[in-house]
Amino acid sequence: AGDIFSTAIEATEVPLGHVKKVMHEGSEVAIYNVEGCFYATQDQCTHGLASLSDGFLIGEFIECPLHQGMFDVRTGEATAAPCDISLKTYKTSLKDGVIFLARSTGE
Template sequence: MIRACDVADLPDGEAIRILAHVPIAVFHVDGAYYAVDDTCTHQDASLADGWVEGCTVECPLHAASFDLRTGVPLCLPAKTAVRTYPVVVSGGVIYVDTGVSEGVA
């Protein structure tokens, strides 16, 4: 598990980028938290810099959209899903389970 941030530091409708074995975007949407690979699968752009509406994030570069729950692309130009990660909130802190042991890059 990787510490993302305190709950208080991620307002609803916002996202942050954290560095793990790959960059990961963590989103706060209507009281729920989602984590996906931060890099759009169409072209190198940060999804944390994208536009969030409901459980969808739109890439800021070419407007590809992804479902934050599944990582599935919802429209072209993206054709490949982004990886999703389980998110755990404990003691007011948001953690992302990357499946990679800490200290391993």
């Protein structure tokens, strides 16, 4: 089945090694640039009320600004305490310098 892609953002707005928050289908989503590959997860940490787009992207891991838990942005997997619940992830697609987000979450 084809994915429906909706929200779009210029790739230049998410520079290498950076993370940017966008509104996507009514939800806050963080978009990450890991060495030119774009990934997207829910913006809110699964541990508390923190915005991961305010955190630090270290390679493919995002460090939460509140308690320094970590997630693998490629899979959403929680990789460092105190986080133990995975993030929702969204498929991304890059076309002509524009990042598109899939309407539904990836698995």
